[in-house]
Amino acid sequence: MKFKAEIDIMPLEALLDPQGKAVSGAMKNLGLPEISGVRVGKHITLQVEADDKKSAEQKVEQACRQLLCNEIMEFYRYSLAPEK
Amino acid sequence: MKFKAEIDIMPLEALLDPQGKAVSGAMKNLGLPEISGVRVGKHITLQVEADDKKSAEQKVEQACRQLLCNEIMEFYRYSLAPEK
Numbered sequence: 001m002k003f004k005a006e007i008d009i010m011p012l013e014a015l016l017d018p019q020g021k022a023v024s025g026a027m028k029n030l031g032l033p034e035i036s037g038v039r040v041g042k043h044i045t046l047q048v049e050a051d052d053k054k055s056a057e058q059k060v061e062q063a064c065r066q067l068l069c070n071e072i073m074e075f076y077r078y079s080l081a082p083e084k
Numbered sequence: 085m086k087f088k089a090e091i092d093i094m095p096l097e098a099l100l101d102p103q104g105k106a107v108s109g110a111m112k113n114l115g116l117p118e119i120s121g122v123r124v125g126k127h128i129t130l131q132v133e134a135d136d137k138k139s140a141e142q143k144v145e146q147a148c149r150q151l152l153c154n155e156i157m158e159f160y161r162y163s164l165a166p167e168k
Contacts, residue, residue, distance in 0.1 A: 008127045023128075023151070030150055034133040034143055043092045043127035044107075049118040063116055067107070 002083040003048045003056040009069050009076045010041035044068060047083060056080055086167040087132045087140040093153050093160045094125035128152060131167060140164055 011017045020038040027035040046063075050056035060078055069076040095101045104122040111119040130147075134140035144162055153160040 010127065010129070020128075024130075026151055027147060030147070032143055032147055035130055035147055036133075037129075037131040039129045041127045041129075043094065043125045044104075045094070045121075045123050045125075046108075046119050047121040049120075059116055059118055063111060063114070063119055066114055067110055 001050060001052065001056075003050060003053065003080050004083045005044075005046050005048055005056070005060045005078050005080050007044040007046070007060070007064060007068065007076055007078040008041060009044065009064075009074050011039060011074055015073060041074070042068075048080075053080060053082075085134060085136065085140075087134060087137065087164050088167045089128075089130050089132060089140070089144045089162050089164050091128040091130070091144070091148060091152065091160060091162040092125060093128065093148075093158050094123060095158055099157060125158070126152075132164075137164060137166075 017039045019040045023038040023040060024036055048056045048059050050059060057080060060080065064076045101123045103124045107122040107124060108120055111117065132140045132143050134143060141164060144164065148160045
């Protein structure tokens with residue numbers, strides 16, 4: 001079975017996000033002072049081949065922990081759905 | 085009213101995504117050959133101050149079009165929810 005994973009990897013809330021801060025500043029120059037608190041992270045989509053949802057989850061967890069997410073500075077969350 | 089927007093900005097399907105390609109390759113070296121078709125984009129969260137959802141949507145659209153998303157190479161989608 002093929003699953004599609006949608007993964008978000010974001011800077012930890014406790015850490016500064018200089019890129020987000022820069023974007024917040026740029027919003028003001030753009031005439032959008034109503035926008036604030038910007039945080040910038042990564043969005044990753046991928047396909048996983050697995051027998052069931054549980055084993056697909058394990059593979060995605062392993063990929064996040066070992067490669068995609070630096071857990072010292074970032075956290076991740078994901079959703080999995082069967083591929084149409 | 086304060087809204088929270090969750091924005092995904094991804095490379096267009098028709099374009100190659102070299103970063104995603106590199107991650108797909110790395111998955112094989114990591115012992116995860118079941119993972120393929122990786123695409124890497126950005127995930128952005130922000131707060132918008134607006135009278136109603138419709139005007140919040142307009143502001144987020146404007147931010148995406150004018151600053152966050154390069155529509156020649158990327159597409160965006162977002163969801164908006166009242167901030168708790």
